[in-house]
Amino acid sequence: MRMRWLITGLWLGSAALAGPTFNRDILPIFQKNCQTCHRPGEIGPMPLLTYKETRPWAKAIKAEVATGKMPPWFADPRYGNFANDRRLSAEDIHQILSWVDAGAPEGDPKDRPAPVVWKYGWNIRADEIFQMPDPFPVPAKGILDYIYIVIPTGFTKDVWVTAAEVRPSAPSVVHHVVAFVRPPGSQWMKEAKPFVPYIPLTPTTANDPQAMSNEYLAAYSPGNQTEKFDIDHSARLIRAGSDIILQLHYTPNGKTAMADQTKVGLTLTEEAPAKRFMDAVASSSNWTIPPGDPNYEAHAKLTFGDPVELVSLQPHMHLRGKDMTIRVIYPSGESEILLSVPHYDFHWQIMYYLKKPLMLPRGTRVEVTAHWDNSASNLQNPDPTATVRYGVQSTDEMLNLAMDVVVDPD
Numbered sequence: 001m002r003m004r005w006l007i008t009g010l011w012l013g014s015a016a017l018a019g020p021t022f023n024r025d026i027l028p029i030f031q032k033n034c035q036t037c038h039r040p041g042e043i044g045p046m047p048l049l050t051y052k053e054t055r056p057w058a059k060a061i062k063a064e065v066a067t068g069k070m071p072p073w074f075a076d077p078r079y080g081n082f083a084n085d086r087r088l089s090a091e092d093i094h095q096i097l098s099w100v101d102a103g104a105p106e107g108d109p110k111d112r113p114a115p116v117v118w119k120y121g122w123n124i125r126a127d128e129i130f131q132m133p134d135p136f137p138v139p140a141k142g143i144l145d146y147i148y149i150v151i152p153t154g155f156t157k158d159v160w161v162t163a164a165e166v167r168p169s170a171p172s173v174v175h176h177v178v179a180f181v182r183p184p185g186s187q188w189m190k191e192a193k194p195f196v197p198y199i200p201l202t203p204t205t206a207n208d209p210q211a212m213s214n215e216y217l218a219a220y221s222p223g224n225q226t227e228k229f230d231i232d233h234s235a236r237l238i239r240a241g242s243d244i245i246l247q248l249h250y251t252p253n254g255k256t257a258m259a260d261q262t263k264v265g266l267t268l269t270e271e272a273p274a275k276r277f278m279d280a281v282a283s284s285s286n287w288t289i290p291p292g293d294p295n296y297e298a299h300a301k302l303t304f305g306d307p308v309e310l311v312s313l314q315p316h317m318h319l320r321g322k323d324m325t326i327r328v329i330y331p332s333g334e335s336e337i338l339l340s341v342p343h344y345d346f347h348w349q350i351m352y353y354l355k356k357p358l359m360l361p362r363g364t365r366v367e368v369t370a371h372w373d374n375s376a377s378n379l380q381n382p383d384p385t386a387t388v389r390y391g392v393q394s395t396d397e398m399l400n401l402a403m404d405v406v407v408d409p410d
Contacts, residue, residue, distance in 0.1 A: 020099040021107025022051045029092050030054070031116050033071050039118055043171055043222055049115070051106045058104040065096050072348040076340035083353045123226045124163045126265030128153075130244055133195045135259035138173045138250045146392055147197045148189060150182070151244045151264075160235040163228045163267035164218035170260040175249040175394065176221040176349070179264050180214045184241040188214055194243075216279045216402070217244065218264065221349035229277040231311050232357060234406045235269055236277045251394070276409040277311075280304070282368050282401040285390035289320065289397060292384055294375040300368040300399050309357040311404035313339050318397045319346050319380040320372040320388060326401060331363040338366075346380065346394070357406060368401045 020026060030038070030048045038044030047053045054061070064070035071086040088096075099105070130151045138144070168174040182188055192198035217236065218227045229236045244264060284300035315324040321344040329335045339352055376384040382395045390398060 019102050019105075020095045021105050021111065022054065022099065023107040023109060024111035025095050025107075026054075026099050027051075028113050029088070029095065031113065033086060033088060033092070035116060035118065041121065055104055055106075058100045062097055062100040065093055072345065072350065074341045074343055074345060074348070074350065075352055076342050079337045079340045080352065081355045083355045084351075122165060122167070122265055124165050124265055124267050126165070127268045128266045129263055130266075131263045132246070132261050135169070135261040136197060136248070136250070138170065138258045138260060139252055140257045141252050141254055143393065144250045144252070145199045147199055147248050147250075148192060149197055149246045149248065150189065150192045150194045151246065152194055153238065153242050153244055155238060155240050155242060157240045159238050159240075159266075160269050160271075160273055161217075161238060161266050162230040162235050162269050163226055164236070165226045165265045166218050166220035166262065167265070168220055168260050168262045170258045171220075171222075173250055173253055173258050174220065174260060174262070175251040176219060176247075177249075177262050178219045178247040179217040180245045180247065181217050181238050182214045182243040182245050183239050186214055189245060192245075214245070220262070222347055227351075230269075230273075231277060231404075231406055232275060232309065233273055234275040234277040235273040237409075238266075249392070273409065275309075275406045278405055278407055280308075280403045280405055282366050282403070284368075284399045287390070287399070289372050289374045289388040291387055292375050294373050294377065295322065296372045296374060298370055298372075298399055300370075300401060301365055302401075302403075303365045304360055304362065304405075306407065307362050308360050308405040308407050310338075310354065310360050311357050311406060312351050312353045314349065314351040314402040315339070315341055315344065315368075315370075316349065316398055316400040316402065317344055317346065317370060317372065318394050319382060320374050320378060320397055321346055322371040322373045322378075324368060324370045324401070327367045327369070328358075328360065329365045329367060331361055351402075351404075360405075366401070366403070368399070370399050372397060 034048050036042070038046060038048040040047055046057055065088065071088065073086040075082060130153070132149055136147070164179070166177050166179055168177060189198065189200065246262060246264070248262065250260065280302060282300045282302035284298060287298040289296045313326055317324065323344055324341045325337060326339045327335055327337050374381060374384060374388055378384070388397050390396065
């Protein structure tokens with residue numbers, strides 16, 4: 001009996017020693033799922049590259065992982081199959097929780113995987129870089145209008161773009177940046193002077209008819225990474241003589257005045273692609289959210305007049321946004337839910353990339369159903385007593401679904 005106890009005790013001791021360690025078990029998970037944001041120069045509030053950086057945050061990491069708050073991912077797993085699914089596996093979650101519960105041991109340095117070589121400053125090969133010429137001053141407090149900055153590309157011939165990235169220099173005060181391409185001859189913002197911040201009477205929105213001749217290029221918002229356009233031999237087109245127009249929305253942090261100097265980087269290809277990468281938006285603004293309504297519903301829809309390959313979906317609402325469901329109705333009458341976001345989070349503007357592009361025949365309709373919580377129980381609600389309408393400020397609301405599509409280049 002004593003010998004059996006000794007053997008069992010030795011086995012338990014070995015098992016304890018074999019528990020998860022940072023170097024062997026946790027660091028590979030962080031490299032794959034966390035370090036895209038948690039590294040210097042990115043949005044994560046602390047880097048998670050080394051044990052020394054990570055150890056003070058062990059208990060906080062456990063809490064975020066256990067509740068599913070990190071990594072941020074809001075798609076209902078019952079619908080869709082997404083290439084950029086950030087959810088941790090059950091095994092990864094178990095490893096992290098067990099590691100923290102065991103005192104967050106570092107482990108043997110020999111077990112440490114090779115570090116991922118992250119590019120500081122750019123996540124793409126930036127063949128062309130366009131930058132605001134001067135930093136824009138953001139005060140410590142207040143509400144700022146959208147500003148627009150026109151940057152001539154100087155392109156003397158048509159160019160094809162396979163990737164783009166928008167990088168603010170002060171992301172903590174940047175709500176979003178949208179880069180548009182204004183082709184030659186467009187009258188959109190013709191009053192704006194190159195490189196001079198411009199505030200129009202009415203900011204551009206997704207359903208602004210004045211800007212419909214211009215094309216979305218790329219954007220920055222929390223949760224977004226590099227945007228790639230080389231899907232199924234496709235690329236974005238920027239015509240010779242086009243301008244890039246930046247739409248910038250700054251949100252003071254309430255504490256410190258800062259200055260931002262945003263850049264846009266492009267990766268170019270010399271070869272004309274087989275297909276063209278473009279965008280479509282389903283949007284609605286003919287609704288009014290009553291004060292205190294905890295579950296107000298509205299809808300948007302878009303019918304494709306040509307066949308397209310659907311690449312990605314990006315729901316967009318503001319602080320009262322509660323949920324959004326995207327359904328596609330085929331010309332045959334068949335339908336399916338492509339994406340459901342049951343707990344929308346305004347602070348993470350995620351693009352959901354389909355694992356495989358979905359062919360949508362001519363006449364396919366995309367229908368969007370959204371709900372808002374304008375009640376006092378919504379802790380993000382700036383004013384439960386307000387009647388809320390479509391608008392560009394975060395205290396207003398939106399109902400937009402942006403979609404990336406691939407089409408015939410002609």
